[in-house]
Amino acid sequence: MFIRWLIGITFIYASYHKIVEPAHFAKIIYGYYLFPECIINLTAIILPYLELLSGVALILGIYPRSALLILESMLFIFIVALSINLIRGHNFDCGCFSFGERGYGYSVLGLLVRDVIYFILGLQSLFFNKHRKWCILQSGCILKNI
Amino acid sequence: MPYKDIAKELIILMGFAVIAAFTINYFSPNGIALFGQWDTSQGVITAKPKNDPVADSFEIKDANTAKEIYDSGKAVFVDARSYEAFIDGHIKNAVSIPTNQFFEFIDSFKTKYPLTIPVITYCSGRECNDSHELAQYLIGEGYANVKVFIDGYQQWERKGYPVEQ
Numbered sequence: 528m529f530i531r532w533l534i535g536i537t538f539i540y541a542s543y544h545k546i547v548e549p550a551h552f553a554k555i556i557y558g559y560y561l562f563p564e565c566i567i568n569l570t571a572i573i574l575p576y577l578e579l580l581s582g583v584a585l586i587l588g589i590y591p592r593s594a595l596l597i598l599e600s601m602l603f604i605f606i607v608a609l610s611i612n613l614i615r616g617h618n619f620d621c622g623c624f625s626f627g628e629r630g631y632g633y634s635v636l637g638l639l640v641r642d643v644i645y646f647i648l649g650l651q652s653l654f655f656n657k658h659r660k661w662c663i664l665q666s667g668c669i670l671k672n673i
Numbered sequence: 674m675p676y677k678d679i680a681k682e683l684i685i686l687m688g689f690a691v692i693a694a695f696t697i698n699y700f701s702p703n704g705i706a707l708f709g710q711w712d713t714s715q716g717v718i719t720a721k722p723k724n725d726p727v728a729d730s731f732e733i734k735d736a737n738t739a740k741e742i743y744d745s746g747k748a749v750f751v752d753a754r755s756y757e758a759f760i761d762g763h764i765k766n767a768v769s770i771p772t773n774q775f776f777e778f779i780d781s782f783k784t785k786y787p788l789t790i791p792v793i794t795y796c797s798g799r800e801c802n803d804s805h806e807l808a809q810y811l812i813g814e815g816y817a818n819v820k821v822f823i824d825g826y827q828q829w830e831r832k833g834y835p836v837e838q
Binding site for chain 1 (some may be wrong): 678679682683685686687691695697698701707708709711719800
């Protein structure tokens, strides 16, 4: 339950500034230089709400395994995107928790380590195959229903 | 693996998220268009928000035209980048008004430059829209003749035009 709440609260917090300033978030997605132009705005519109709703679902225990699956998929994409930019030495604003005015509050490597830790914690919760505490809609783990 | 149950749950969660996202984006004053302008060859990049400061009609799209205006000596060039970037290098004789510190700088600017003077704003290039925001602020202060040099400092410097530190 602790991991669920930790990941849930983290993603709810991370979604806030993206929801408030979608135009700024879209520019940050552009700044990764990885995504096709046609999906930048759509991603900036949808992704923050996926983070928010999945985070809330995780805390309340509404389909927690699927909420985790969504957030783990996002973390995986972030990890891949950060790794590519780290390898090619491209500096950018990750836009994870706040929009830096000029540059980058965290080092890319630091961001990568943090995301990998969250990803591993999430995997542990995703494969947790016992009864989950404090769940409104208990669903089970990724391998079996409960 | 319970594929069907997981698929059903994913559809429910993602469906709610997508519906909420498009609905709130549609009604929000900060909402953006479904597709932005991300091609620098077409102009300054923008997500096209409802209060978009980027307006084609203000734009000077090539460095040569900007240089002609500069050579005429009739316009004042205003640097919208941070003060640190301005100190590192700027168009010769340009004035610094960082967009995010506009209200700290505008009073001294207004005492030196009358509202009738042509103003050319610029920032680093087509991937920043600070110069457009600054242009809107200046128009709001009463400056009637404001243009944006969209290729900005990088292109100016690359062309070998006059710069100073």
